[in-house]
Amino acid sequence: MRALVIRRLLYMVPTLFAISLVAFLVIQLPPGNYLATYIAELSARGASVERAQILALEERYGLNEPLHVQYLRWIGGILLNGDFGMSFAYQRPVADLIWDRIGLTVALALATMLVSWVIAFPIGVYSAVRQHSVGDYAATFVGFLGLATPNFMLALVFVWVSYRFFGESAGGIVSPEFADSAWNLGRVLDVVSNLWAPVLIIGAAGTAVLIRVLRANLLDELRKPYVTAARAKGLPEWRVILKYPVRMAISPFISTIGWILPTLVGGEVMVSIVLSLDTTGPLLLEALQSQDMYLAGSFILVLGALTLVGTLLSDLLLAWWDPRIRHAQTEEASA
Numbered sequence: 001m002r003a004l005v006i007r008r009l010l011y012m013v014p015t016l017f018a019i020s021l022v023a024f025l026v027i028q029l030p031p032g033n034y035l036a037t038y039i040a041e042l043s044a045r046g047a048s049v050e051r052a053q054i055l056a057l058e059e060r061y062g063l064n065e066p067l068h069v070q071y072l073r074w075i076g077g078i079l080l081n082g083d084f085g086m087s088f089a090y091q092r093p094v095a096d097l098i099w100d101r102i103g104l105t106v107a108l109a110l111a112t113m114l115v116s117w118v119i120a121f122p123i124g125v126y127s128a129v130r131q132h133s134v135g136d137y138a139a140t141f142v143g144f145l146g147l148a149t150p151n152f153m154l155a156l157v158f159v160w161v162s163y164r165f166f167g168e169s170a171g172g173i174v175s176p177e178f179a180d181s182a183w184n185l186g187r188v189l190d191v192v193s194n195l196w197a198p199v200l201i202i203g204a205a206g207t208a209v210l211i212r213v214l215r216a217n218l219l220d221e222l223r224k225p226y227v228t229a230a231r232a233k234g235l236p237e238w239r240v241i242l243k244y245p246v247r248m249a250i251s252p253f254i255s256t257i258g259w260i261l262p263t264l265v266g267g268e269v270m271v272s273i274v275l276s277l278d279t280t281g282p283l284l285l286e287a288l289q290s291q292d293m294y295l296a297g298s299f300i301l302v303l304g305a306l307t308l309v310g311t312l313l314s315d316l317l318l319a320w321w322d323p324r325i326r327h328a329q330t331e332e333a334s335a
Contacts, residue, residue, distance in 0.1 A: 016304065017075075019301060019305075020304075021071065023304070024067075025067075027291060033291050034290055078301075084098065094295050097283065102280060102302065105280045107191075108202070115207075125218060127140065147212075150270075151271050152270035152271055152273075173198070202271055218246065247322075248322065250321070
């Protein structure tokens with residue numbers, strides 16, 4: 001196991017370099033750059049920009065240098081000093097902007113993952129054990145509905161219901177009275193009290209997927225000979241189901257740790273815009289639209305690193321949970 005961890009950590013280094021390079025190049029693919037977007041906005045407002053001012057801005061932002069020089073300066077600052085550069089649009093260090101948003105995003109991701117597990121586990125087990133029952137058909141219908149309904153539509157419905165029937169404007173995780181206060185127990189409790197709506201909305205599709213996957217895997221396990229043998233020995237039905245079939249079928253829950261962050265960032269952008277959430281999604285979208293390359297590239301790099309760490313953790317947990325996977329990974333490491 002130790003050899004497997006070391007091997008995976010060594011693989012993460014070139015993978016992160018590849019992620020940083022691809023992210024930086026993808027941001028440069030659209031024509032123009034942040035300065036061109038900025039000048040176009042000034043022209044749309046009727047302001048004129050002189051050639052000398054454009055050259056000064058290019059020199060200030062380093063946009064007059066070749067792409068490889070810009071990339072090496074950016075990645076070199078990260079590796080040597082932990083400096084992610086300055087955001088063009090916000091005129092603030094990128095690291096400050098990232099850490100302001102990444103904490104809430106990780107908290108939202110973990111809460112969504114836990115709630116999805118708590119909801120999907122009993123429903124998935126019940127649907128498999130009571131196959132073709134009324135409850136199974138109801139769970140299947142709700143699961144397909146959750147998969148087919150976009151998250152942002154659920155957010156719009158939630159906002160409309162909150163305003164139409166309760167007279168409240170839904171949105172945001174921090175209440176106005178705590179918006180400018182420092183982090184304390186009151187603000188933490190306020191965030192927790194407002195977190196349930198985005199957690200349920202963002203986690204709807206993931207919960208539906210987990211229900212379907214757990215049901216399918218458990219149905220496959222329940223048909224295997226060892227289950228028939230356990231029943232023939234006279235073991236209680238609940239013990240027959242929970243001791244081995246559920247343990248073997250629960251692996252997809254553990255594997256969600258690796259992909260939960262990128263899925264949330266991709267799925268929560270529109271939800272965060274509708275609900276006015278201060279997460280990474282809206283800020284990343286703004287950075288991509290304005291071609292704020294250091295901010296967008298750093299966000300993608302950090303999220304890529306978190307995804308790699310999550311994948312490593314999920315592999316280790318799977319190996320601890322399922323001896324079949326542990327045996328296969330041990331053979332892979334010794335090969």
